Amino acid sequence: MHEANPYLKEDIRTIEDFLEHESLAISSNPFVFNGLCKNFDHTDDLRDRGFMIFEDASDPITDFDDYGGDSNIIGSILEGIGFENSVIEEYLNFVLSDGKPIRSLANGLSFKINGSEMAPEDGQHRFARTITNHVREFMKRDPDIFTFANYMDAHAPLNISEEALNEFSPTKSIDELPIGVRGQTVHESTDTGLSEQMFDLYKAVIWDLDRIITPLVRDAVESGSFVVITADHGNWFRRDRELDEERIHVPLVIFSPYREPGEIEETVNLRSLPKTTADELGIDNDFDGYNLLDVSEDKLSVTELIHDPSNPGSPVEPFGQSNQSIRHDIAVVKGDSRMDYVDGFKKVRGDLDEELKDHIRKIRSEDVTFEPTNDSADSDRKDRLRQLGYLE
Numbered sequence: 001m002h003e004a005n006p007y008l009k010e011d012i013r014t015i016e017d018f019l020e021h022e023s024l025a026i027s028s029n030p031f032v033f034n035g036l037c038k039n040f041d042h043t044d045d046l047r048d049r050g051f052m053i054f055e056d057a058s059d060p061i062t063d064f065d066d067y068g069g070d071s072n073i074i075g076s077i078l079e080g081i082g083f084e085n086s087v088i089e090e091y092l093n094f095v096l097s098d099g100k101p102i103r104s105l106a107n108g109l110s111f112k113i114n115g116s117e118m119a120p121e122d123g124q125h126r127f128a129r130t131i132t133n134h135v136r137e138f139m140k141r142d143p144d145i146f147t148f149a150n151y152m153d154a155h156a157p158l159n160i161s162e163e164a165l166n167e168f169s170p171t172k173s174i175d176e177l178p179i180g181v182r183g184q185t186v187h188e189s190t191d192t193g194l195s196e197q198m199f200d201l202y203k204a205v206i207w208d209l210d211r212i213i214t215p216l217v218r219d220a221v222e223s224g225s226f227v228v229i230t231a232d233h234g235n236w237f238r239r240d241r242e243l244d245e246e247r248i249h250v251p252l253v254i255f256s257p258y259r260e261p262g263e264i265e266e267t268v269n270l271r272s273l274p275k276t277t278a279d280e281l282g283i284d285n286d287f288d289g290y291n292l293l294d295v296s297e298d299k300l301s302v303t304e305l306i307h308d309p310s311n312p313g314s315p316v317e318p319f320g321q322s323n324q325s326i327r328h329d330i331a332v333v334k335g336d337s338r339m340d341y342v343d344g345f346k347k348v349r350g351d352l353d354e355e356l357k358d359h360i361r362k363i364r365s366e367d368v369t370f371e372p373t374n375d376s377a378d379s380d381r382k383d384r385l386r387q388l389g390y391l392e
Helices: 030-034 071-080 087-096 101-114 128-139 162-168 183-188 192-222 270-280 353-365 377-388
Strands: 022-027 042-044 145-150 227-229 253-255 301-307 327-334 337-341 345-349
Touching: 022 128, 087 101, 128 145, 128 192, 162 192, 183 192, 192 227, 192 253, 227 270, 301 353, 327 353, 337 353, 345 353
Parallel strands: 022 042, 022 145
Antiparallel strands: 227 253, 301 327, 327 337, 337 345
């Protein structure tokens, strides 16, 4: 998700565009709304949406970083007067993107003044119950719906319930646990005890999430829904380097009303989820990939990590910024074999050396570097998505 998000534009078809279902994207992390939810019918970031004075104008949460519309014209004008790629350009893009600058400006000012409060929850950094309740409400509206729910409770900063505390740390109080500690703090810390405490806290959070989400999944499957549970990355509390095993391997559990549910054990690419979804609904499609429920042997799985090695744990833009040193690390896994590229090839395990090296060479030979506001951005964006395996 992180690597693909900056490249997603409205003219690139997603599974949400393909389905005719009414759709909802919901998350407590607004990062998701930077591009992945562009064409959803409804977006919910758990904030009070009362700040939207004009629903038909630009939304300051989902549209502020949108480089579409007149951005090239604006960029050309601002470049001429020395304000290219500035905050001024972002604001102008925002207020002009929907062709209703006064109403968009009113929405932006209203959000700045009134719209920053998140919806209440059981406790800080815990939103699973609220997200689940909102999804249930959406499910009651129509039997034909598509929902993308991003549960961030297992993403630092973390918090747990009293029940989880008694289950996992009965001898400690909440105050003795690293509640509310940012992931960045763990990455920068030399205290191994902190990372171990965070990992223990992480397991307790998973226990909390299971208790909240399982009834929702059960009800959805019993009503005939297709449900997928997965993640865009694993935990990152104990690490020796950027491409930890725990970080690049994620669970993939699929529930289909037409097949026995189960966890996909083989190495696969999550990019096949759109094809799997369409196939399971019995809809003809030309999505790239394969049906994950038909996999009987290991597939090639690629993880590309775009990061600033001088600032571990900090997100970066793939096209880079003047104050960042951008590096692309790659891990290719197939079954029991793994090959990494981190300033050179590094065999991790297995005997498929040449096959994995060839794939890494292919990715590196087709590198695309671009600014998101240049004239060829849409073409370059599609090229990069193909390299990452999201498009044919």
